[in-house]
Amino acid sequence: MPEVLVEEARRFMEDSLTAVGAPVSEAKAQADLLIHADTVGHYSHGLNRLEFYINDILSKATDPCAKPVILKESAATALVDGCDALGATVGNFCMEVAIRKAKEAGVGWVAARRSNHYGMAGYWALKAEKQGLIGLSFTNSSPILVPTRSKTSALGTNPIALAAPAKDGDNLVVDLATTAVAMGKVEIQVHKEEPLPAGWALGPDGKTTTDAKLAFETAKLLPLGGAEETSGYKGYALSALVEVLCSGLSGSKSTHQVRGWELDSQGGPPDLGHCFAAIDPGCFAPGFEDRISNCLQHWRNLEPMDPKLPVLAPGDKERKNYAETQKRGTINYPQKQYEAYFKMANRIGIKPMQIV
Amino acid sequence: MPEVLVEEARRFMEDSLTAVGAPVSEAKAQADLLIHADTVGHYSHGLNRLEFYINDILSKATDPCAKPVILKESAATALVDGCDALGATVGNFCMEVAIRKAKEAGVGWVAARRSNHYGMAGYWALKAEKQGLIGLSFTNSSPILVPTRSKTSALGTNPIALAAPAKDGDNLVVDLATTAVAMGKVEIQVHKEEPLPAGWALGPDGKTTTDAKLAFETAKLLPLGGAEETSGYKGYALSALVEVLCSGLSGSKSTHQVRGWELDSQGGPPDLGHCFAAIDPGCFAPGFEDRISNCLQHWRNLEPMDPKLPVLAPGDKERKNYAETQKRGTINYPQKQYEAYFKMANRIGIKPMQIV
Numbered sequence: 001m002p003e004v005l006v007e008e009a010r011r012f013m014e015d016s017l018t019a020v021g022a023p024v025s026e027a028k029a030q031a032d033l034l035i036h037a038d039t040v041g042h043y044s045h046g047l048n049r050l051e052f053y054i055n056d057i058l059s060k061a062t063d064p065c066a067k068p069v070i071l072k073e074s075a076a077t078a079l080v081d082g083c084d085a086l087g088a089t090v091g092n093f094c095m096e097v098a099i100r101k102a103k104e105a106g107v108g109w110v111a112a113r114r115s116n117h118y119g120m121a122g123y124w125a126l127k128a129e130k131q132g133l134i135g136l137s138f139t140n141s142s143p144i145l146v147p148t149r150s151k152t153s154a155l156g157t158n159p160i161a162l163a164a165p166a167k168d169g170d171n172l173v174v175d176l177a178t179t180a181v182a183m184g185k186v187e188i189q190v191h192k193e194e195p196l197p198a199g200w201a202l203g204p205d206g207k208t209t210t211d212a213k214l215a216f217e218t219a220k221l222l223p224l225g226g227a228e229e230t231s232g233y234k235g236y237a238l239s240a241l242v243e244v245l246c247s248g249l250s251g252s253k254s255t256h257q258v259r260g261w262e263l264d265s266q267g268g269p270p271d272l273g274h275c276f277a278a279i280d281p282g283c284f285a286p287g288f289e290d291r292i293s294n295c296l297q298h299w300r301n302l303e304p305m306d307p308k309l310p311v312l313a314p315g316d317k318e319r320k321n322y323a324e325t326q327k328r329g330t331i332n333y334p335q336k337q338y339e340a341y342f343k344m345a346n347r348i349g350i351k352p353m354q355i356v
Numbered sequence: 357m358p359e360v361l362v363e364e365a366r367r368f369m370e371d372s373l374t375a376v377g378a379p380v381s382e383a384k385a386q387a388d389l390l391i392h393a394d395t396v397g398h399y400s401h402g403l404n405r406l407e408f409y410i411n412d413i414l415s416k417a418t419d420p421c422a423k424p425v426i427l428k429e430s431a432a433t434a435l436v437d438g439c440d441a442l443g444a445t446v447g448n449f450c451m452e453v454a455i456r457k458a459k460e461a462g463v464g465w466v467a468a469r470r471s472n473h474y475g476m477a478g479y480w481a482l483k484a485e486k487q488g489l490i491g492l493s494f495t496n497s498s499p500i501l502v503p504t505r506s507k508t509s510a511l512g513t514n515p516i517a518l519a520a521p522a523k524d525g526d527n528l529v530v531d532l533a534t535t536a537v538a539m540g541k542v543e544i545q546v547h548k549e550e551p552l553p554a555g556w557a558l559g560p561d562g563k564t565t566t567d568a569k570l571a572f573e574t575a576k577l578l579p580l581g582g583a584e585e586t587s588g589y590k591g592y593a594l595s596a597l598v599e600v601l602c603s604g605l606s607g608s609k610s611t612h613q614v615r616g617w618e619l620d621s622q623g624g625p626p627d628l629g630h631c632f633a634a635i636d637p638g639c640f641a642p643g644f645e646d647r648i649s650n651c652l653q654h655w656r657n658l659e660p661m662d663p664k665l666p667v668l669a670p671g672d673k674e675r676k677n678y679a680e681t682q683k684r685g686t687i688n689y690p691q692k693q694y695e696a697y698f699k700m701a702n703r704i705g706i707k708p709m710q711i712v
Binding site for chain 1: 427428429430431432433435460461462463465467469490503504505506507508510516518520528530531532536537553555556562580581582585586587589590591592593594596597599600601603604605606607610612635636637639640641642643644647648650651654655658659660661662665666667668669670
């Protein structure tokens with residue numbers, strides 16, 4: 001697989017975004033979001049998504065120069081109009097408001113409408129965590145989750161993220177799609193030309209399929225838990241919970257009204273809804289970070305079923321991937337993805353991404 | 357199965373609690389919590405649990421006369437010492453504080469320590485929903501969830517609940533254990549003498565078992581999502597998220613430090629941690645209840661795979677069960693459970709529950 005320096009991938013993302021009209025500050029913010037995903041190993045949400053963002057700007061679904069505005073606020077809350085800005089622009093604006101309010105009132109709870117795809121949910125939760133707060137982040141998305149018993153999809157992957165600080169720079173990071181897997185994971189299997197594990201997605205006949213391409217085209221993911229017998233209705237309910245906090249609070253479109261997100265998406269701004277929250281542990285019992293560290297250590301030290309597969313705490317896999325990427329200084333992208341971006345570079349007139 | 361008038365079941369619960377020293381007000385509150393579970397069809401959390409609460413009072417793990425106190429507060433937060441009071445006493449106290457703060461600051465976020473088992477998580481979320489707010493409720497519990505790759509259990513069923521009001525008295529209620537199922541569901545299979553579906557629980561050998569009694573004795577539940585291949589690590593991560601909000605914020609014991617909850621539990625107060633939140637939709641975009649209703653209707657009207665099994669919105673099953681119980685006016689309890697409570701009535705010197 002082509003190997004690219006992390007800083008070259010970042011340069012390429014920034015150049016791509018500025019080439020289609022994003023101000024440098026907003027291009028840098030959006031690139032940082034995508035680079036984060038690639039460096040922690042969630043390739044589905046990194047470079048893999050760049051062309052979608054570029055095309056959304058070109059089709060005027062996204063206005064890369066727009067600035068979000070607060071429409072309404074109280075001591076602990078704010079309602080934000082994302083004004084169709086880039087997802088990273090909206091995310092940074094909202095999380096900063098949430099953090100400020102958490103420091104003043106103990107909690108900051110911010111809902112945004114008229115936004116675009118905001119990348120990895122966990123990235124936003126981590127912004128609060130870096131300031132010693134608990135960060136929470138949720139978003140709705142395009143309809144792709146098939147509710148239990150339904151023939152058709154109606155909810156999004158609607159992720160839930162929480163990040164909490166522990167001692168000595170350690171932390172606990174939860175970041176999960178409420179579907180059995182994120183659609184990006186199916187995409188990656190398509191790129192790798194590998195089948196899906198059973199229980200991830202349905203085919204057009206409404207039955208589980210292991211054909212990655214068919215699953216990607218059908219776009220019907222099972223909720224977390226899978227079938228009804230194994231509590232798939234819980235994944236469906238969690239996706240509904242995210243909908244309440246995102247479209248419910250913000251007045252954005254509900255997922256079932258959101259257009260699909262494809263490489264050549266038409267139909268204008270998606271009007272996605274997000275929710276960001278920060279909670280100050282300093283308003284609660286002393287010793288928060290000690291208790292989180294104690295849990296992390298307890299879980300990491302549990303005896304594993306297979307000695308070769310140690311028990312991980314939530315966020316450990318991404319931490320390990322991040323350290324490895326930093327050490328290596330490079331990211332490996334699938335050949336097909338590299339080629340697609342070579343073409344895109346020519347299309348928008350920027351220097352292609354250089355291979356090491 | 358023996359059929360009991362709802363009001364007779366309630367009378368029996370109240371008499372049981374006052375017989376072992378609970379004030380009438382606290383006995384009524386605790387009975388209401390258990391009756392709610394039985395009337396919505398979650399029998400695992402209703403009468404089924406009464407004897408546990410009674411024994412916890414007799415062993416002095418629970419002080420039925422204790423009143424919770426606020427230790428610390430800010431505009432949107434409060435830290436509460438539950439003082440080993442009954443779960444319902446702590447739940448009512450904390451949710452009232454959360455509701456008051458939500459009405460003042462937009463959000464009320466309350467963490468409690470030194471509490472006892474607080475029944476169905478959804479009951480507490482509904483307290484806020486009845487006042488036009490979004491209600492959230494979380495609790496840690498005894499270690500029973502086996503983290504992905506681990507040999508032993510380390511987290512609780514750690515439930516997540518959210519209730520949101522919709523138009524004309526309708527609502528959306530999410531209430532789920534972060535394990536594949538709640539332990540109470542396994543108990544019910546034991547009482548019914550029926551096997552478990554695969555993927556709920558592990559046997560002593562660390563492999564999935566369908567033997568309900570063996571699973572109940574082993575007390576090792578799989579996280580929501582099941583095995584690692586089907587994203588069981590997400591259920592584990594959600595259980596960790598609940599731990600952050602409960603023991604993390606409150607300073608209670610973390611789940612792995614909590615004693616087991618058995619009929620003859622010894623070892624004193626469990627020092628459980630809960631988290632309660634209320635969010636005022638009035639601080640966000642107008643039309644919240646319309647949007648929730650629109651989602652509920654969209655989901656309920658989805659074409660089902662099997663015409664005999666309509667698609668339900670989260671909370672619909674419980675709503676239907678509640679309406680049926682109200683119409684019938686009675687609850688059916690398993691014969692073995694009825695007999696156990698006949699014995700308990702004699703033991704604590706109260707009138708046994710009367711069969712219709």
